Amino acid sequence: MKGFLYKELVQNKLRLALTVLIALCTVFLPVLLVFIDEESFSKNAFSVFVNEGAILRYPLVVLGFLASWIITEWMPSGDRTKKWCYFAASTPSGISGYICSKYIFMALQSAMYFALCIGLSYLLKFICDSVGGYDIPSFAKLFVALYFIQLASIAVDFPFSVRFGERAGGIIKVAMYLSLTAIALLVLKNNPDGLLSGIEKLIKKLIAGDFPSYFKFILASGAVLLYALSGVLSRFLYLKGIEKHSK
Template identity: 30%
Template sequence: MKGFLYKELLQHKNTLIFCACMPFLITATLFVFIPINAGVNDAGFRDGLTELFDSRILPLVPVFAFFITGLMQSSLYQLDESKKWGFFAAAQPDGIRRSIYAKYVVCFLISIITLFSATIADMLLIMLDHLIRGTAMEEILSLSGVLPVMVFFQLFFRAVDYPFTVRFGTTRGAKVKIGIIAGAVLITCIYLLFGDLPEQLGDWFLAAAEFYQKVVEGKATDTVYLILGIFMWLAMGAYLLSYRISCKLYLKGVEQFEK
């Protein structure tokens, strides 16, 4: 197990480093445009900073980082898509399970690294807002409470994604997923246009809108926590199930590689 994991860590060390730096790179990119924007608008640097903080873009930086690192997770299998490596891994004692396990561990590690770096970036942005503009700490928008949930969203999406990647490869797997999603959307649209809709559909929409309003007003906190808790357990279960499915599909995926 350690050999495959070491190989994955060595192979993707730059990806791990990049994920750790991602929130800070996004923040630095935004701050680079401050003097440019200030020069164009004949405003001072401090005014440019104030405008940037007022735009509410900075609190979303950690969330953007999760989206970008999620794309990196999707490409973890790309370097190993060859028959030689696939059959070599399968020939090792318990090689298929160990190889897939290493991929899933690195994927999880990317999410954890992103969580820590995004949390630190969020804290730094809060401190900058407080020091530069003098905003009270309790008035500063922070999405740090959402970041742990983003980890489970990443794991859930990869749980759906990886079996397709293992079976069909990165490129073909993406096409298969897009085809399935497009087909599901098309069937849903056709049904909504021509099918018999349940009479309670309008009531469901009204109930959903009412629940959303309660969430915004902070009146459904317990329900939201319950839903998130259930989702987190489902995401972990889906991730483990995805690992087992990927192990079953491994050799079928290797056989379709050309080299």
């Protein structure tokens, strides 16, 4: 399995670099948007960021989450061929070793992204405090929660690509997410204030980490368990999905 892990590391250098870039954009892009003037990095500029520009952090956290999710699940073209599938099955580690290395690498890449986001957020918090004495939320607890949510999302998502191939699996996943979006829009249409208010409260709780200890335990342990079960499922689906890959 060490060989598969090394192959993942070498083959996905660009992916790791993109992960670092997305983390930088997620945290610091809102700052750049409000500092593009002659008073850049002045106390007044930081005041604008803290009081007005900080609202940009929320959508960027969501976009960063989605972008890192897509990149984390991206499978190199060489892995989507029948030749590679049969070769992986013939190695000493076999399919189990390949799938296990894939899941370990995805979990580590996701952890790297959110660890970078947390570190950069604390750096931004330190800069704001040093320049103007402004206190901004670090979003550390939010990023930790999003890490486990992303693990659970990958756990549900990745077996479709393994079983049905990248294209067909993607179509199935898009159909599933569109259905969920349609349901959300129906709820929003019938009770817009209630849904938006609920989302706002949830975001505030995630940022503050204002959840009972048992909820945090359920989220973390549930995501890890689901991720492990997904790996086992992908192991059994792998050979069945070989015919869906290109030659």
